Amino acid sequence: MTTSVSPSEINRAMAAIRITPESVIREANDVPRKIWHGISALANFSEEELAIATTPKQEIYRDDMMRLYRYLPTVEHDLGIPVLIVYALVGRYQMIDLEQDRSFVRKLLDAGLTVYMVDWGLPTRAQRWTSIDDYVSGYLDDCVDVVRTHEGVDTINLLGICQGGVISTCYAALFSDKLRTLTLAITPLDFHGDTHCPQPGTAYMNLWARGLTGEDIDRYIAAHGNVAGDSVGLSFLMMDPVANVGKYTVDLLSILDDDRKLLNFLHMERWLADRPSTPGEVARQWLKDLYQDNKLVKNELVLGGRTVDLRNITMPVLNVYAEGDVVVPNSTTRGVGPRLGTSDYTELGVPGGHIGTFVGGKAQRVLGPGIIDWLKARNGAQQ
Numbered sequence: 001m002t003t004s005v006s007p008s009e010i011n012r013a014m015a016a017i018r019i020t021p022e023s024v025i026r027e028a029n030d031v032p033r034k035i036w037h038g039i040s041a042l043a044n045f046s047e048e049e050l051a052i053a054t055t056p057k058q059e060i061y062r063d064d065m066m067r068l069y070r071y072l073p074t075v076e077h078d079l080g081i082p083v084l085i086v087y088a089l090v091g092r093y094q095m096i097d098l099e100q101d102r103s104f105v106r107k108l109l110d111a112g113l114t115v116y117m118v119d120w121g122l123p124t125r126a127q128r129w130t131s132i133d134d135y136v137s138g139y140l141d142d143c144v145d146v147v148r149t150h151e152g153v154d155t156i157n158l159l160g161i162c163q164g165g166v167i168s169t170c171y172a173a174l175f176s177d178k179l180r181t182l183t184l185a186i187t188p189l190d191f192h193g194d195t196h197c198p199q200p201g202t203a204y205m206n207l208w209a210r211g212l213t214g215e216d217i218d219r220y221i222a223a224h225g226n227v228a229g230d231s232v233g234l235s236f237l238m239m240d241p242v243a244n245v246g247k248y249t250v251d252l253l254s255i256l257d258d259d260r261k262l263l264n265f266l267h268m269e270r271w272l273a274d275r276p277s278t279p280g281e282v283a284r285q286w287l288k289d290l291y292q293d294n295k296l297v298k299n300e301l302v303l304g305g306r307t308v309d310l311r312n313i314t315m316p317v318l319n320v321y322a323e324g325d326v327v328v329p330n331s332t333t334r335g336v337g338p339r340l341g342t343s344d345y346t347e348l349g350v351p352g353g354h355i356g357t358f359v360g361g362k363a364q365r366v367l368g369p370g371i372i373d374w375l376k377a378r379n380g381a382q383q
Contacts, residue, residue, distance in 0.1 A: 037257040045263070052267050053094035055105050057117070061146045065121030068143045070150070071109055079112040081379045082151045084144060086118050086164035089135075089282065090232045092274050093119050096161065096358045098267055104358050107368035113375065116147050118164075122276045128225045130279040132286070133303035136170045144171070144178050155180040157375055162186050162328065162354075163286075166296065170303060173312045181378050182313065183371060185320040186357055188332045189339075192294040197331035204239045205327070209291035217287050221280045229275030239326065268359070297339055310336075316344035316378045318371065322363070327354040346374060 061068040085105075087093040096104040108115050118140065123130065147156050157180050160168025165187025172182045194203035221227075237244045255261040278286075295301040301308040317340060321333045337345035348370045352360040357367060 035253075035256060041256075041259055041262055045266070049263060050266060050270065052099070052270055053097040054100060055097050055103055055109070060116075060150060061143065063139060063142060065123055065127065066139045066143075067119040067121060068146060069117045069119060071105060071115040071117065073112075073114070074106065074109040075112055077112045078114060079376065079379070080114070081112075081157060081375055082114045082116065082147055082153060083108060083157045083159055083375065084116045084118065084147050086140065086158065086160045086168050087120070088161060088163035089120055089167075089278055090163060090229075090275065092271060092276065093117055094271050094274075095355065098271060098359055099264070102359050102364060104364075104368060107364075108372065111368075111372045111376075113372065114151065116143070118143050120276065123226060123279050124277075125225060127279040129281050131281045131303075132167070132170070135167055135282070136174065137304050140167060140171050141175060141178075144175070148178065154178075157181045157183065157379070159183040159185070159371070160187060161358075162188075165189075166290070169296070169310070169313070170301070170308045172315065172317075173308045173310055174303070174306060176312050176314055179315050181316045181318070181375065183318045183320070183375070184333075185367075186322050186325060186328050186333070186354055187319070188290075188328045189336045190294065190297045190332050191290050193332035194329050197329075199326075199329050199331060202326040202329040203332070205235070206291060206329075206332070208235075209287050212287070212292075214288055214292070217284055221284045225280045226277040227280065227283045229277050232278065233272065233275045236327070297336065310339050311341040314341045316346075317342050318346045318348060318374050320348045320350060320357070320367065320371065322353055322357045323349050323351055324353045324356070344378070348374075 056072040057069040058072065059067055060070050085093070085096070087096065097106070100106065105115055105117070120135075120139075144156060144158070148154065155178055158168050158172065160166070160183070162185070165184040166189070168182060169184065169187065169189065172179055191206060194206050252265065255265060289295045289301055293300070296308065297310065299307065299309045299311070317337075319333065319336065321330050322328075323330070325333075334347060337347075348366070350357055350363040350366045350370070352363040357363050
């Protein structure tokens, strides 16, 4: 089928990209002004303005580098819905509380939910041999028990994000009696899903990991111990090097005279610069057992001598995916309902990419309300 384009549409399109001597001079004259404004703003931003993750909270438990926080309520009506959030290991939890007007945590609190957060902290060489089971059956199980005791309930709602979703999935399969619901967000579960449904421009980590041999991974971990946070950050940058170079040049220049956008940029960069290291044993298991051997969906993953059987996940499950995710392709996260033991499985798609799920404007209008309504419906709360 041939689509015709009218002359007026062509003219409008040409006008939008037309470059004239006047426009070049105008842009050239505007650059010094933007740079000067940006320099002045950077010199005058206060630490309070630059701060991220400012929602008030209290530490209620710690173990090694891990901390458990309880956020202070923002409204009077407590719905009695305790939610424990588990973020990834390769990034800090501050992403979901980045700015006050873009805070997923605040949205939950404003809806009357009781919110707890696991902060995995900054692993050191002391955690070199810490395993995935240590995170699942150790740190996370302790946190769940603390929340249950603190709230005086038998079961809680677990919400896992990215890697935290994998850890939460393993926990739900091994400790199903302690959970009321399981919510997963941008979580890879079928690490070979991209081989059955390839999506160009995605799954770079999957392809890279499968291109290694088991000996490659063992030698890397033996040589380096923990995987440095800088190395993890570089791997994400290299997924789209052109765009990531552009954001520090053309993109940054375009916002230097807009204080609000400049602060948004600085908040994101502050979060990106705080990459924790990953314990060497966790990285070895993650690359070999999950990325290479796909043991999770095969019900072959063994943690602490126990098999992680997804059919033991019998509580209601909400699986949130990002429609434009290139880090965790939809093919690796969607359609896992039949593999679980629950009869209450829901998928929720949000616009945007991996990080945009929690900071993008369009996604924010879908993500928070979608999860809140789903939790209310399964916790007996009034809408």
